[in-house]
Amino acid sequence: MTCLHMSLNKMVFFICVLFIILSVGVLCKPYFSSSNYRISCIDILHSIVYKDRPECEGCTKSWSWMQSSPVAKCAFKKFEKPDASVMLNRSWVVFAGDSQTRLGMLSMLKLVEEPERVRIVKEHLKKLHTDYSTNIDSIGMKLDFKWKPYARRLTKLMLEFKKNEKYPDIIVMGAGLWDMLYETNASDYDVSLRSLRNSLQDLNSKDGKVPHLFWLAMPKLISSKMTPEEKRHKLTEPRRSMYDNKVNASKILNKFGGPLLKLDIHYLSELCGPQCTKDGVHYDDVVYDIAVQIMLNAVLIESTHKPPF
C-alpha cells in the first residue's frame, strides 16, 4: 500500500515537472522566434544618443543609435541618399498634419533631393499654411505634404484615400497643437482621434497593398520660450500630456492595438534639450531627421520578408 502510495506521489511529481518544463518551453519560445525578434527591434528604435559638437559653435547636435546590446544587435541603418533612393524608388509618401509633420516632410525631402532645392522649399513653406507636392523625378518618387492641422481633418483625408481605393506607400500623420490652441475642449480631440481610428480600419487598396502608417507625436513644449501670451497659456506640458493621453486612449497607436507606429518627437526633443529650440515648439532639424530615420527602419523591419511597397 505504502509502496503504491510512494509511486503515485512520484508520478504526480514527474507529471508536475513535465508540465513545468512544457509551460516554460511554450512561454519562452516566442522570445526566440524571428517574429518576436522583429517586434522587439521596433520597440527599441528610439534608443538614440545625441552628441554635442564642441568643435563647432552653434552647430546642431549629431546622433547615433546606442552601441550597446540589444540595440546594436538590431543593426539599425542610418539612411543616406543612395540607400534612401533605392528604398523609396517609385514610392508615394504622404506627410499629413501640422508644422511638426511639415518638418518631418522636409527631413524626408533632404534625404532624396538636392540641398539647394530643399533650402528653397523650406523657405517657401515657412509661414504658409498650404499643401505641398513634389515629384523626385530621378527615382520616380512622389512626396506630399497635406496641411491638416486638426485631428479631424486627418480623418477626412483618410476617407478620401479610401474612396479612391488608392493609398500612399507610407503615411506619416500628426496633429494636436492646433487642437490645443484653438479647440479648448480636449474631449473634442478625443472624438476626432476615435473617428480617425475608425477611418483607418480596412485600408485595402485595389492592388492589395497596405500602407505603412505612422503617428508623429507632439514635441516637448517649453512655454517660457513662447510668444504670444495665448500660446504660453495653452501650449503647456500638463496640457500636452492631457491631450497625449487621448492619443493613447483612442488606441490608434500600435502599442495599444492600433495601426500607427509612434514617432516619439516628445522623447526625441526632450532628449535634445531646450537649446534645440528657439520658440519652444519647433526643434532643430536633427530631431525630425531622427524621426524619419526611425520611420524608414521601421518600414524596413516590417518588410523583412516582402518588398517594402
Ligand SMILES: *[C@@H]1O[C@H](CO)[C@@H](O)[C@H](O)[C@H]1NC(C)=O
Ligand atoms: C528604380 O527602379 C527602376 C525600375 O525598377 C530601376 O531601373 C532603377 O535603377 C531604380 N533606381 C534606383 C535608384 O534604385
Ligand SMILES: *[C@@H]1O[C@H](CO)[C@@H](O)[C@H](O)[C@H]1NC(C)=O
Ligand atoms: C467638454 O465637452 C464635454 C462633452 O461635450 C463636456 O461634457 C465638458 O463639460 C466640456 N468641458 C469643458 C471644460 O468645456
Ligand SMILES: *[C@@H]1O[C@H](CO)[C@@H](O)[C@H](O)[C@H]1NC(C)=O
Ligand atoms: C502613453 O503611453 C505611453 C506608452 O505606454 C506612455 O509611455 C506614456 O506615458 C503615455 N502617455 C500619457 C500622457 O499617459
